[in-house]
Amino acid sequence: MENYISKKELLVETGISYGQLYRWKRKGLIPESWFVRRSTFTGQETFFPREAILERVRWIQGAKTEAALDELAESIKSSSLWQERLPADVLWRAAGLPNPGSAASVTRREFFGQWTAHHLPGRERPSIGVEALAGFLSQLPSDWLEYPAVHLYGVPGAQRWTFFVVQSPESVCLGGDEPALSVALGSLWQEAKGIWDKARMTVAAEVKGVRNT
Amino acid sequence: MTEEALRSVKVSGSGTVAGGRYDRVKGSGSVRIDGDVVAHSIETSGSMKGHGNLRVEWLRSSGSAAVEGDVSTVRGHASGSWRVSGNVRIDEEAKISGSAHVDGSLAGEAVVGSGSLRVRGDIALESLVWSGAINCPGLVSADTVDIRLGGACQLGELAGSSISVRAGMNASPWLAWLNFSRTQRLTVGEISGDDIRLEHTEARVVRGDRVSIGSHCRVDRVEYRKDFTVHSDAWVGESVRVEGNGQ
Structure with missing residues (x-):
């Protein structure tokens, strides 16, 4: 489980907001398959593959232009099969x-x-x-x-x-x-x-x- | 029919439009569309049944419409009853009044509507403004979510930047007397957003930067980063301030 990070930990670690996270998801910058829903004591919780999501968020934060983000979203869409991480x-x-x-x-x-x-x-x-x-x-x-x-x-x-x-x-x-x-x-x-x-x-x-x- | 000079079709009374590329498709009465259609516009009144995917720039329908396939439009206006067996994509904005039922997902820019919205897959929009009943067992995610409750609403998960759930207006004192407000209820597993304002909502977990739990809410757990308020007649099991570096 140390390979996974919970949604709230992710937000604390990267300083992003819920709005940004879901905006990037809708844009296709974060693959659907990275949102893993699991039961915890507070009910359902979303987890992400730790290394992949941290790397991706840093990349998005570092991207200089909107065009670079669009390009990434496009490449994710066309090769989502390849992007899955274990x-x-x-x-x-x-x-x-x-x-x-x-x-x-x-x-x-x-x-x-x-x-x-x-x-x-x-x-x-x-x-x-x-x-x-x-x-x-x-x-x-x-x-x-x-x-x-x-x-x-x-x-x-x-x-x-x-x-x-x-x-x-x-x-x-x-x-x-x-x-x-x-x-x-x-x-x-x-x-x-x-x-x-x-x-x-x-x-x-x-x-x-x-x-x- | 060539692509250079797309033709338009007009059906009045009862008729069938074959799949293909069109400039405009206009129908009144009972219209059946057989096959995939790509058109600049489709406008129908009365009953429309589509067997295939529809891809248009402008879609307008009043009455009843049922599409077995996906629907993709830049702009749309639907009143009456809509049922789509596939996915719906809205590139700019759709205005809906009446009932809309989507078996797949609803995605795109903006949906503004009133009545009953039922989506089996996920809803992923930039803006969702809905007044009435809304049901989606999956994830509803939008930058701005503004729901004015009218009836029992159920969502799997709700996420976005700005989330507002308000009780609908009681049209008359009679409805208030019948305790209509009890039926105005949103039940949702988890809500996560930046600014969250809730009324008449039952949720297991609410997570946000600024969270306001209004009247008639019941929330098991609130996790907030900056600000948290709770109405005197709301029930919150526990509230926790979560450390974070904010924006």
């Missing part, structure tokens, strides 16, 4: 793997990037930066990952790798040699999705068990 320890425990990073919580896209990187063919793995691959995957429209045959290719360059993703391997015609990296993302994603859902259930059970004092 505690890293719960997630990697569910995956049965050691936590590869140091952050307390992980977004869905970060997890998918790390998961994919972890399952790359062994000999290629060291030369591909996890961040680079996760960054690349974060650019993908999230609905692409619903395609079962979605496929990732990678070609090593002098400085860095070039990645490309296709909705199905049949849709491309590759001349010459096979790319150095060729991974079926669909099945990997299905597996990652299962782990994500399992971790989410664990978190929900943890939150439910908490009685705020």
Whole structure:
């Protein structure tokens, strides 16, 4: 539960008002899924994933222009699937793997990037930066990952790798040699999705068990 | 029909409008709309039944309207009875009088109305001014909420900057004699806002910067940051001043 912060704690910590919080929610700057309602001794209480909400509020407070906020709202809307965040320890425990990073919580896209990187063919793995691959995957429209045959290719360059993703391997015609990296993302994603859902259930059970004092 | 020169349709008596793009759709009597419609305006009087989504800049209806789908409009004026099975989006302002029932969510800028408003999903607006009965089991969030109670109202959660819930006016001494005020009641789980003024409200928790609990209120717990007042005939279980750095 230390990964979650209650609404009133959030207001005290950041100095924002209820009005601002709900204004940002309506604007789409704070994803709907971050508002977690749970029973406490005073009745229902709203909790947020601590690290994610604090980072987001600071970002919004630091944003210089309205246009920057609109841009953020747009990117959240188009990739809300990717923005969901879970505690890293719960997630990697569910995956049965050691936590590869140091952050307390992980977004869905970060997890998918790390998961994919972890399952790359062994000999290629060291030369591909996890961040680079996760960054690349974060650019993908999230609905692409619903395609079962979605496929990732990678070609090593002098400085860095070039990645490309296709909705199905049949849709491309590759001349010459096979790319150095060729991974079926669909099945990997299905597996990652299962782990994500399992971790989410664990978190929900943890939150439910908490009685705020 | 081309997009360059959108045509208008007019139905009087009884008729069906096919889905598509129109300049203006005007109907009186019994109008049926089959399919999604994108139009500059839809104006109907009498009965309108829509089977599909409606996206318009100006929507006006009097009488009864039922839409199986989503409704999105820039401005609107509805009197009579409205029922929408999907979501409703108001880009600027909608004026409603009568009864409106939305199975999905109601979102957008401003809604001003009187009568009965029932929304199954959430209400998320910049301004909600309503006089009458309002029921929404989800979250009602708006920058400005001004509710003038007329009947039994029930909300899951109410949140915003400025929240005002007032008892409606008793139209006559007869109604006062019948203790009409007892039926003017808002029941809500939690209210959170910056400035909150309540009357005839029953809530589990009220959280705000400045909280005023007026007559006929019953609140289990009040958490305030700056200011708190309570009317002599209101009941508040406990009130707590919460530390915070304010604005």
